[in-house]
Amino acid sequence: MQxxxxxxxxxxxxxxxxxxxxxxxxxNDFSETVIIGLQPxxxxxxxxxxKELQSILKNKDIxxxxxxxxxxxxxxxxxxxxxxPTNIDFTIEDKNVVLxxxxxxxxxxxxxxxxxxxxxxxxxxxxxxxxxxxxxxxHVPIQAKYVGITIDSIETQNVKVEWMETDGKDKITLFDx
Amino acid sequence: MSxxxxxxxxxxxxxxxxxxxxxLSTAQNFKEVINRPIKKVPSLRDITIANxxxxxxxxxxxxxxxxxxxxxxxxxxxxxxxxxxxKGETLIDTxxxxxxxxxxxxxxxxxxxxxxxxxxxxxxAKIINxxxxxxxxxxxxxxxxxxxxxxxxxxxxxxxxxxxxxxHSRVALSNIFCLQKLGAIVKVCxxxxxxxxxxxxxxxxxxxDLKKALEWCDVANMLRIQLERQDIKYFPTLREYSMLxxxxxxxxxxxxxxxxxxxxxxxxxxxxxxSDVADSKQSIILDQVENGVAVRMAVMFxxxxxxx
Numbered sequence: 001m002q003x004x005x006x007x008x009x010x011x012x013x014x015x016x017x018x019x020x021x022x023x024x025x026x027x028n029d030f031s032e033t034v035i036i037g038l039q040p041x042x043x044x045x046x047x048x049x050x051k052e053l054q055s056i057l058k059n060k061d062i063x064x065x066x067x068x069x070x071x072x073x074x075x076x077x078x079x080x081x082x083x084x085p086t087n088i089d090f091t092i093e094d095k096n097v098v099l100x101x102x103x104x105x106x107x108x109x110x111x112x113x114x115x116x117x118x119x120x121x122x123x124x125x126x127x128x129x130x131x132x133x134x135x136x137x138x139h140v141p142i143q144a145k146y147v148g149i150t151i152d153s154i155e156t157q158n159v160k161v162e163w164m165e166t167d168g169k170d171k172i173t174l175f176d177x
Numbered sequence: 178m179s180x181x182x183x184x185x186x187x188x189x190x191x192x193x194x195x196x197x198x199x200x201l202s203t204a205q206n207f208k209e210v211i212n213r214p215i216k217k218v219p220s221l222r223d224i225t226i227a228n229x230x231x232x233x234x235x236x237x238x239x240x241x242x243x244x245x246x247x248x249x250x251x252x253x254x255x256x257x258x259x260x261x262x263x264k265g266e267t268l269i270d271t272x273x274x275x276x277x278x279x280x281x282x283x284x285x286x287x288x289x290x291x292x293x294x295x296x297x298x299x300x301x302a303k304i305i306n307x308x309x310x311x312x313x314x315x316x317x318x319x320x321x322x323x324x325x326x327x328x329x330x331x332x333x334x335x336x337x338x339x340x341x342x343x344x345h346s347r348v349a350l351s352n353i354f355c356l357q358k359l360g361a362i363v364k365v366c367x368x369x370x371x372x373x374x375x376x377x378x379x380x381x382x383x384x385x386d387l388k389k390a391l392e393w394c395d396v397a398n399m400l401r402i403q404l405e406r407q408d409i410k411y412f413p414t415l416r417e418y419s420m421l422x423x424x425x426x427x428x429x430x431x432x433x434x435x436x437x438x439x440x441x442x443x444x445x446x447x448x449x450x451x452s453d454v455a456d457s458k459q460s461i462i463l464d465q466v467e468n469g470v471a472v473r474m475a476v477m478f479x480x481x482x483x484x485x
Contacts, residue, residue, distance in 0.1 A: 082180075116218075119210075119216075
């Protein structure tokens with residue numbers, strides 16, 4: 001199959017703006033809510049959302065951290081894994097946490113993320129935000145509350161999310177492995 | 178830089194520059210972990226590690242043990258003083274008996290150089306050398322490099338002098354390999370009787386004058402005089418050694434720049450360094466201890482992730 005572009009340029013922006021407005025609907029001024037992006041690819045979305053929320057809410061104080069889940073993965077020793085930095089300089093105790101990742105596939109990363117997050121406190125409430133939901137592919141019972149796009153794909157396919165910050169363009173592509 | 182090139186950590190000599198950089202960058206992540214409110218991660222929860230200490234150790238053994246606990250590994254401890262080794266059991270027999278209990282990884286300190294390499298060829302487990310005689314002490318060298326890097330950044334071109342009992346020091350040899358692989362320039366300094374004859378073949382210069390060595394360097398690693406390994410007298414008295422090669426505050430303050438002081442411990446206060454130097458702002462001795470846990474976590478994490 002030829003690689004299929006699922007989303008790019010302006011559509012990409014529109015999705016992120018829509019996700020931000022949905023977040024504001026549920027979390028008001030974000031005084032009791034923090035954003036945590038999952039390393040390595042979820043942090044770009046988390047930072048983009050933080051920036052967008054800051055500009056919509058005219059509030060610079062929106063907390064956003066980066067969480068690495070390597071040490072909590074369940075496939076450790078099936079392949080060699082290299083960790084990324086974790087950077088959460090605030091407590092999540094009694095806060096509402098929005099976990100952010102680019103693609104939701106089997107759900108195993110998010111499971112590890114929920115586990116890893118608890119080292120930083122006991123949150124009041126945890127929600128999941130993803131840009132791409134590959135539905136019907138879950139291995140664990142995990143569902144996102146905020147979703148950019150939902151797609152049907154099979155296991156032999158991959159979804160690649162590219163970011164302006166690192167790849168020079170905003171683009172989501174579906175392709176065969 | 179995605180994985181280690183070795184299945185065991187037997188010495189720094191067998192590591193590549195990439196291996197060292199991978200261990201140090203992974204250790205950075207673990208340092209963040211051990212400074213969290215909850216300092217434990219479940220990475221090695223299905224791994225059993227045996228700590229075999231055929232020689233005395235406080236710091237290294239505790240550091241390894243804590244690192245294993247922080248990684249959620251199961252551990253068993255063994256020290257030669259209260260074991261069947263005293264009854265005449267050989268190393269291989271002792272280790273095979275321990276492995277029969279399904280142990281995945283062995284951390285070993287032994288008085289004989291090459292003990293870890295020997296073991297790695299005979300048994301089916303990942304081996305980490307925690308010091309073999311006067312040969313190597315790889316995790317100490319890694320944590321030293323990590324601690325210097327933390328203060329000075331990239332080690333390329335940095336000048337490091339190792340002072341004291343080079344002849345009996347496994348820390349010195351591992352440090353020389355590690356620092357050179359990372360691009361640093363290493364000198365050794367001490368009485369000629371305690372400098373190995375062929376040290377120049379490692380690309381290391383010898384400086385006999387402590388003050389000159391300290392003026393030259395960015396970092397001074399002050400080694401302990403290992404009286405327990407000295408079967409003959411290498412210098413007349415400890416007092417004389419201390420006068421010529423001991424570092425006190427007066428000497429430290431007389432230098433034209435602020436250098437970093439390290440010590441692998443245990444310190445003989447008043448012999449190789451005085452208390453006011455050991456406790457001064459220029460000393461990173463306690464940072465070395467903290468970093469030791471992070472570095473050892475990184476080593477065990479990366480080795481456990483290796484297939485085969």
